[in-house]
Amino acid sequence: MDRWLRRRHEEFLEGDAQQRVRGLVAASWTRSIAAGLQSDTAAPFAFQDGELASYRAEHPLAAVFPMLYDVLGRAAVDSDCVMAVGDSDGRLLWVCGRPDVLRAADGIHFAEGAWWAERHVGTNALGTSLELDTAIQIRSAEHFTVLVQPWSCAAAPIYDPATQRILGVVDITGTADAATPQSLAMVRAAARMAEAELGRLMVLRTVQGDAGQRIQIQALGRPDAEVRIDGHEFRLSRRHSDIVALLAEHPEGLSSEELSDGLYGEADHRSSLRGEVTRLRALLGADIVESRPYRLRHDITADWLETADDLDGHRLSSALRRYVGPLLPQSDAPGVVAARNRLENRIRAAVLQTHDVDLVVAWTRSYAGVNDLGAWEHQLALLSPTSPLWPAAQAEVRRLRTDYGLSTFRTP
Structure with missing residues (x-):
């Protein structure tokens, strides 16, 4: 553990400092240290070239991203913030904001494709909200890494309306504007709106199917x-x-x-x-x-x-x-x-068990059964020697036994 990080952690464990540090932040710092992270740890990137576009195109949140941008992303553009939408593992799928703010965010790797799970970059609103399964706000100095401490952020998980599992997370990150109680309320409301829209789309698909x-x-x-x-x-x-x-x-x-x-x-x-x-x-x-x-x-x-x-x-x-x-x-x-x-073996097993000769004949006349020696022998056993089908079945059994190198067939 580097010196700065050791000093900060020791302060967290002191009584007076502990009163100044929220319990959930102290617990998150402890998890971050246990994960082996350093004070200068930077978020890694999770996708190789071309993977992000295809992954997010098929992600369930792709259906509601336009709505999230409309209700929260535009507010981010109008302020010194960016809006991010990540998956359930903390990988950023969409990041939007003013170009100058996006460039600044890119400097801390808060960019599309980066991995902001708590285990990768320490305490932050997006990753810690997923860790705790709740909406959360992290203010500047509460961030685990030094690089991120000029920023504040608020994030809320988004749940699948059918399974109640976490689908992803919506986040707003910036300077002073992101540290207000209103920011946390906005991301929480945006997450609930996204869930409502996902539910509406699910019902619509069901109704269309029932129609x-x-x-x-x-x-x-x-x-x-x-x-x-x-x-x-x-x-x-x-x-x-x-x-x-x-x-x-x-x-x-x-x-x-x-x-x-x-x-x-x-x-x-x-x-x-x-x-x-x-x-x-x-x-x-x-x-x-x-x-x-x-x-x-x-x-x-x-x-x-x-x-x-x-x-x-x-x-x-x-x-x-x-x-x-x-x-x-x-x-x-x-x-x-x-x-x-598996399917062909099931059909063949059923044919070999049936005593309905017409069904066995149907199988031996099919593409799959035409060279099935066992089925031809079963057919021959079911046929009467007086049946007009008996000579042809006998000939096929002789042919197949010869083709397969088996002993000479003896007519029943």
């Missing part, structure tokens, strides 16, 4: 997926098809890491993934492809999932009619391959 909008994904037996929305058809690229298939498989949603693993395997391609999802949302709509976590709207249906539902309900005949081919047969995305194999 009859139908979204159907077709991906069985196709090299790429087709999405139909109220009569409009969208043919997706290979990678977008993989993303839609994986999200449909996981209606609860996937984190960026989980979705990246499903698309690319163990290699970390989260930066590429964010760009792909941004383009997919631009094509289909942000209300169709949600983020944090990534997920599709609940009212989406998909042909392979409907096939799985038929199997769950022991409706093999319906499942075989739907199953026109494997799920995205040309995809090599690990998660898609696993879903494809």
Whole structure:
């Protein structure tokens, strides 16, 4: 710990000084010291080139940033302050204000893409409000680092109206104007307005869905997926098809890491993934492809999932009619391959268990079952030797056993 920081911390522990220091600030300083921060620590930057734009474009707060700017950002522009909106981890997504004030803020790394979580830069309104899960104001000398002490700030968390989890934070940072009680009241009010708008948008999406909008994904037996929305058809690229298939498989949603693993395997391609999802949302709509976590709207249906539902309900005949081919047969995305194999194995297992010869015949005539030796043998066992289908089934069993290098077939 450097000398200045040690002296300040010792002052905080003295009785007289403790009375002059708010308890929450003293506790924040203690956490900052425990994190190994120094008095000259500067906020790091969290994103590489191009990552910030795609990340914030798909962030839920992108939908309410224009409103936040209108109700709070304009006030910041008219004063010696900047308004910032960050995510739930304290990364600054938007920073706005007058050009001269933005340049000054940039000198302390209070800029878009910087990481202002308390563990990275010590006591500050934005990071400490997230740490304490409450609106807070930090005045100049209460900041942990020397670089930030000429500034004052006020911040309030923004909550998801559906889950009540923190989505992000809104902050106003400046000189004397940011140290007033009115500043804290303004950021608190702005956060509540943002939550109200998010709730309104959520209700609007639900009402629109209930009004009859139908979204159907077709991906069985196709090299790429087709999405139909109220009569409009969208043919997706290979990678977008993989993303839609994986999200449909996981209606609860996937984190960026989980979705990246499903698309690319163990290699970390989260930066590429964010760009792909941004383009997919631009094509289909942000209300169709949600983020944090990534997920599709609940009212989406998909042909392979409907096939799985038929199997769950022991409706093999319906499942075989739907199953026109494997799920995205040309995809090599690990998660898609696993879903494809899982569905085909379930259908095959159901075919081998049924005693309905017509269903077995339907399978062996399909693309997936034409070379299925087990299914042909099961069909032959179910057929009467007097059936007109029996000779063809016998011939197929002989052919496949020969192709697979198995012992000579003996006619029952």
